[in-house]
Amino acid sequence: MSEAPVLRVTGVDLVRDGNPLLRDISLTVRPGEHWALLGSNGAGKSTLLSLLGALAHPTRGTVEVLGERLGRVDMRLLRSRVGHVDPRHPLRSPLTVRDVVLTGLTNSVERVPRWAPTRDETAAAEDLIDLLGLGGLAEARWPVLSQGQRTRALIARSLMPSPRLLLLDEPATGLDVAGREQLIDRLDALGLAHPELASVLVTHHLEELPPGTTHAMLLRDGRCLAAGPVEEILTGDQVSACFDHPVRLTRADGRWSVRTRRPAPVR
Structure with missing residues (x-):
């Protein structure tokens, strides 16, 4: 499997109307990796995805998509080579x-x-x-x-x-339980059928992550709190810090569930 990155983001800031939306973001996605961007509403997940999909330019830093640097390439042509799923089709x-x-x-x-x-x-x-x-x-x-x-x-x-990169912005939004589970099952089947395909999925619900998710980035207020393999990133302490709420994570059959972490009773 080729190790040349599908995505490389280095020291990226994005400012709009004087408001910093992303600050000092770095990310590398390689073929076959399946990333989740996690964070609360307004954390910058969809904004970062717009950069990864060649829909916007960074204010500072560099973004390379499929080996092409934004600002030096025809954005429309580059977008045609990325599988970007818009649920508002x-x-x-x-x-x-x-x-x-x-x-x-x-x-x-x-x-x-x-x-x-x-x-x-x-x-x-x-x-x-x-x-x-x-x-x-x-x-x-x-x-x-x-x-x-x-x-x-x-x-x-x-x-x-036949893109090398698939971008999914909250694909389970509005789905009932059956629809969500069918989607997750198919995303896992897709990863098995196309092992070179890389993907980035935006969500704020860990329960929506397919078992084949390999990496995660936690975003809060436009900053990256942690990024790397899911086993290292999706911990109770780090997810609690990301969402500013004490949670306990469990994982069974590759799927995550989240509950509020209650303080131990005083004896």
């Missing part, structure tokens, strides 16, 4: 799941007029639909899909150009 037409997935090849929301996929491209879309647990729904129309099904269809769509 602005589709208005009643496209089928297959058609939605195929729009990943044209980097468009709607089907491009007079464009038709090849047989191999259609087969690749079908394979991704099956991998994301949507087999049997290829002909289902967008308006009738559940939120969980839409999210998994958008992940399949983002993978059509």
